[in-house]
Amino acid sequence: MKLNFKSPFLFLPLLFSFSLSDLSSDFYSVSCPNVELLVKDTIRFASSTDPTLLGKLVRLLFHDCIVEGCDGSVLVQGNRTERSDPANRSLGGFEVVEEAKRMIEALCPRTVSCADILVLAARDAVEIAGGPSVQVPLGRRDGLTSSISNVRPNMIDTGFSLDEMARLFSSKGLSIDDLVILSGAHTIGSAHCTSFSERFQQDSKGNLVPIDSSMEKDFATELIKQCPANANDTVTVSNDMVTASLFDNQYYRNLLDGRGLFKSDSVLFVDERTKGKVERLAEDEDEFFAKWRESFVKLAGVGVKTGERGEIRVSCVNVNE
Template sequence: MLLCLSYSAHSSELAFDFYAASCPMLETMVKDTVRAASSNDPRVPGRLLRLLFHDCFGNDTERSDPANASLGGFEVIEVAKNVVEMFCPDTVSCADILVLAARDAVEFTGGPGIEVPTGRKDGKISLASNVRPNIVDTSFSLNQMKHIFSAKGLSFDDLVTLSGAHTIGSAHCSAFSERFKLDSKGNLKLIDTSLDSTYAAELTQQCGASQAQTSITVNNDPGTPFIFDNEYYQMLLAHKGLFESDAVLLDNAKSLKKVEEFANDKNRFFENWAQAFLRLASTDVKTGEDGEIRRSCSVING
């Protein structure tokens, strides 16, 4: 899970009825777009949710950083934007559309429905140099993740809760390659003993000797990869967390307790997810004159 939030302003300027007069059908248009795309490709919800954590649009700028090379879902946001522009021109930001689409992706895959405030503006600046200081990489330690989350005003509990985003979606083999090594015969061998050996064998079979390639992907959650549920935490307790950043949640008493709580109670996870999602989506947003309404999500207005 990576964080690339490049907003700045006060979330108090957001409102649940922000587009009530200017674009009353906004949420329906976004929902219909996400529903259609998800029906055609079950990987779409995971991609949209991941995209929210990156939130990096822009040609040859933030989006050009290698950490964002494997992102998907841009085309769904652009389709939604085009539909919205037909009925509400120059009114709705790509930032708001992205938050709504990610919210809908969770709900469509079985997760909780969440009412989210809107009123965000799109950034006027997009720099690749802004990416690395703001991401949580899949190989990060717990302390590294805590530092990034804390800098964004998110709590330790938010960290554990938002890690649950890995209950849907997929990742390239290179995202967890540090947990393996190539032996003299060119075969992948497990070096991270915190990973379940049977699961590790399945991963090596899927990835082969091409762990660094970006063409092969595996599901984040080996249990129910297309359903937003608490299976991620159950898999984690079974030492089947795909990333090092997943596995380290078991190494701390506080995070382990939270993992166990969510693994045993899906409703509790959903309650916490809704709250953490709102905090994430309302962190450091641009509003008012601090941003703009992009005409195209991939290009800053010029």
């Protein structure tokens, strides 16, 4: 099976036993009481000139949490780090996380972890895009290592079946319900044409034709128009072509219409175990937002490090010397 290293968010078969018991929503209430405001203001200002940043930050959090847990290890620069793997080279949002870190270090030196800043940044990105506000527990510490060797074995392809995805989610304490809800992150952001290329093939004239019957015909035609056979690997399309910049439940409506961008999206409406969930979320945005709050907190708790298992980095791009 071909691994696709430009998928918008991917999950891994690592067994995580996580608990939020060491985290709390008021963790920085004394040591850095303005941390949440500082992060939100940074994200709001940056996204006002680059709206694509919001989707990038959500994706960045997913790619952090799936490898070594939510420990900021994806932010570290350098050869052979997680960030250098092909799966992560198309990620964005690093600069705004580092900018928030610089501001916070000036006011609260060696106090707030990059891992917490990234969780807050992704949380705020969803809210700024029109999604729900979420209260997240804080107190994560930054990972002490970041290794490329931990990335590739733990990535899955967007062509995976529901069984494969459910098994991987279960290994991290996440349910099929969480899978359906967290897939709703595809309501914002964009994806490279190569991330869904397996749904097409070239005919004798070199033109792309759809081979995935679950795609609605006009949608497939539009994808071919935006991603022709000669498109280079930097070309992207919106995950949700209807309300591309708005965090809403349009993603689920798209699935009902055969307009899921990835095969891993489409299977959610094809499989009877998840079809009813998709239908309910397509009808009720309030339910989606309520469930998003729960699943986001669960995701942000995967593999968290506290105490001596981590550190507070001075800069998010470097592990402390």
